[in-house]
Amino acid sequence: MRLTRYLAFGVAFSVFSFPSFAEKNIVSNTQKENARALMQTALESDLAYDIVESLTTEVGPRLAGSEAEKRARDWGVALGKELGFDKVSVEEFTMPFWDRGHLHISLTTPYTQPLYGTALGGAGPSKERFDAEVVYFRDIHALAAVKEGEIAGKAAFVDGDFLVKSQTGAGYGPANQRRRIGWQHAQRGGAKALVVRSVGSSSHRFPHTGMMSESKEGWADIPVIAISNPDADHLRRLHKLGTPLHVSLHSTSKWKGDVSSGNVILDLIGSEKPEEIVLIGGHLDSWDLGTGAVDDGAGVAITTAAAVLISKLPKRPKRTIRVVMFGAEEVGLLGAFAYAKQHENNLHNHVVATESDFGARSIWRLVSNVNPEATKLIDEIAKVISPLGIVRGGSDVPGGGPDIIPLVEKGVPTIRLNQNGRDYFDLHHTPDDTLDKIDPDELAQNVAAYAATIYMIADADVALKE
Template sequence: MRVVPWVLATSLLAAGTLQAAPRATAIPDKAVAAATQLREHALASNLGYEITASLTTEVGPRLAGSEADARAVKWAEAKFKALGYDKVWLEEVRFPKWERRSEHASVVGTNAQPLALIALGGSPAGTVEAEVVRFADLAALEAAPAGSLVGKIAFIDHRMERARDGAGYGMGSKVRSRGPSAAIRAGAAAYLMRSAGTDSHRNPHTGITRFDAGLTPVPSAALATPDADQLTRLLALGPVRVRMALDCGWNGEAVSHNVVGEIRGKSKPQEVVLIGGHLDSWDPGTGAIDDGAGVGLTMAAGALIGQMRQRPARTIRVVAFANEEQGLYGGKAYAATHVNDIRKHQLAAESDFGAGRIYAFRSGAPEYAQGAVKQIAEVLAPLGIAHTPGEGGPGPDISPFAERGMAWASLRQDGTDYFDYHHTPDDTLDKIDPRALAQNVAAYAVFAYLAASADGDFGSDLKAVKPPQE
C-alpha cells in the first residue's frame, strides 16, 4: 500500500512519536526599545566601578577560605541589599583550605643572588637546595626518563604568548597544573616554572596546581619572568644551584558561600537569567581584574535593571561564586544545588576575564533561539560588540551547569594585557579603566534584560553537553 507522506506524519503526531519544531524565540519590540535606553543609561553610570572599588578597598585580597573571604561574603550580601535587590541569600560551599605563609628563593654559590618567586596554590611546604635542570616546554619534561631528576629541581621555561582572547594561557596553565607531576615522575625534589604571564615585571604569577594520584607532592613555585630569564642565562654559563623555601599547604576544610541576589521578574519570576563572577581571588594583589570587576559589573547590571519602570518578564539572578580559583567549587556547588531547576534557567553568562572592553558576543542556544540572539547582538552592536557565532564558550563557573544542559552566552572581553596582571601583586584597581568597565555593565545589562524579556526559551534542558572552552 502506498502511504501518502502527510498521512504518515499525521499518524505519527497522533501517536506522539513526531514532535513539532519548537516555536522560534523572539524579543518584543517594546523590550528592545527599553534595552536601548538601558544601554545608554548604563554607559553613563559609574556604578560598576564604584562597586569594584568598594570590594577591592574594603576587603582587598580574598584567598578562598581565609578570614578575608568570609568578610567578602558579608560584603556581597550587604551590597546586594544596599543596591535594592529584591531577594538575597547564601548557599554554602565547602572545600579544602590551602594557606600561604611565606616563600623565598635564591641562587647559591658563585653567582649568589635572590630570585622572585611565588608558591603555586596546592603546593606543600618544604625547603630544597639542589641543581636546576631546565626544560624548554612541558613536553620535554614529560618525556624525561623516570629517575633522571633525582635530587634536582625541574624548571620549565615556557614563554606565554600575548593574545586578545588569552589563547596563550591554555599552555601556560598546563605547565602550571601538569608540570609538578611530570617533575615528580622523573624524580625531582622540587618544581619551578616561568610564570604563566605576558609581562616583564618582577611579579611572579601564582595559580592552582595539581598532583596526580599516587604521587608525593613536592614544593612547586613560579618565577617572575625576568627571574626566569636570569636563571636561563646563568644556566648557560654552567650548573646552577637554587635554594627554595616554601611555607604553605593544606589545613583542613573551609566553608564559604555563593552569594545570590535577585531582581524579581514581572510575569515569570520563577524563571531566571543568570549573570555573575567569582568573589574569591588570589592573595598577592587585591583581586581587581580577577574577578572583582566581574562581580562589580554584574551586580551593577542587575541593579540598573531593577531601577527600570519596565521590568523584564523573568528574574535577573546575579551570583558571586565562591572559590573559583582553586577548582570551580562555587560553580560546581551551584550546578548540583539547582540541577532540578535547569529548565528555569533561561540563559547564563559570566564575566571572568578582567575589565577590558567586550568585543564579541555569541550564544550556544539552539537554532530556534538564534533569532533572539541576533536581536540581542543588534542592541549590543553600538557598544562595539560583534556577533561572532562559533567563537567563545561559557565562563568557568557556569561551565559545570552548561555541561548539564543549561543555555549559555559569551561576552568576550579584550584580554590583551590581562595576563600582565593576572594572579600577581599588580592585580589592583588602578588597572581598570572606568569607561571600559561601564561598557561591560551596559553589555551585561542589555543581555540580561533582553534574554529575560524573550518570548520563548533558549534551550536549557537536562542533558549531557560538551560546550566549547574559552
C-alpha cells in the same frame, strides 16, 4: 559602601511604556528603546567602579577558603541588600583550604641573587631550607620525558616562552600545562622542588600564581614555585652559558583541612515567569598576591551593576535575573560545582547563563550557544548593542565562562560577552592585579552591554530552552 545614591535613578527610564499587546518582532520596539536607555544610563554611571573599589579596598585579597573570603561574602550580602535585590542569600559548601605560607627562593650559584617567585596552589612544603642543583628543561615536554628517580635531590626548572598577548587569550591553556601537571613529572623524577616560568605575558618581575592539577594519588609533596618572566629569562641565559646553577629554597605552603566557603545569590524576581532564571555573575574569591580587581572583582561589579540598572525599569522583565558571586573559583570551580549540585533539581528552569571573568577591558564580541529560535533573538540583540563596538560572533560557541562549565554540562544554554584580553595575562594571578588597572569608561561599556543584553533576554517571549 556609599552606594545609596544609585537607588533612585530609575526615572531615566520612565518615558518608555510597556504595551499590553503582543509584539510581532522578536525584540519589540519598546524593548529596544528600554535597552538603549539602559545602555545610555550605564555609560554615564560609575556604580560598577564604586562596587569594585569597595570590594578591593574594604575586603582586599580574597583567597578561597580564607577569613577574607568570608568577609567578602558578608560584603556581598550587605551590597545586595543595599542595592535593593528582592532576595539575598548565601549557599555554603565545604572545601579544603590551601595556605600559601612563607617562601624564600634565591639563586646561589654562580652568585647570590633573589628570585621573585610564588608558591603554586596545592604545592607542598619543604621541611627545611635547602640548597639544590638546578636541572634545566626547555619545556613541559622535556620534563615529561624524565625517568623515575632521574633527578633525585635536585630542583627541576621548566622554562617555556612568554605568553603571546592576544585579544582572545589564546595560548594560555597549552602554556599552563607546566603549572598544572609539571609537578607530577618532577616528583616522579625524584626532584626536591619544581620551579616553573610564570604563565603570563608580563615583562615585570611579578610571579604568576594559580592552581595546580590534582593527580589520582593526590597533591604535590614537594614545593612548586613559579618565578617571574625576567627571572626565568635570567636562568635561561645562564644555562646557555653552561654555568652550573643552584638555588636556595624554603616554602611553608600546605593544606590546612576543610573549611566553609559559599556562593552569594542576588535575585531580581521576574514579573511573569519568575521560575525561569537568567543567571549572570562573577567569582568573589581571588588569589592573594594582588587585590583581585580584574580577576574577578570587575566581573562581580559589572554583573551586579547591570542587574541594578535593570531593576530600575518601570516594569521588571518577565524572567528572574540571578546574580551569583561564586566562591572558590580559583582553586577548581568549587563554588560552581556546588551551585550545580545544590540546584540540580531546578536546572531545567535555568534558561541562559553567562559570567564576566576576563578582566575589565571593553567587550568586543557576543557569542552564544542556544536553540535556533533563541539564536534569532541573540542576533537581534547584537544589532541593538552594536553601537558599543560589539560584533556578533559564533552561534554555536559553548562555554559562558569558567563558573558556567558545570551548568553547561547539565544542558544550560549560554551566551558570552567577550572582553578584550590583550593585557589580561599581564595582570591576573599577580601582585599587579589592582584597582588602578581598571579604566572606568571601559568598565561602564561592559555594564551597558550586560544590562541591555540580559534585559532583552529576560523579557523576551522566545523559548530560551528546548
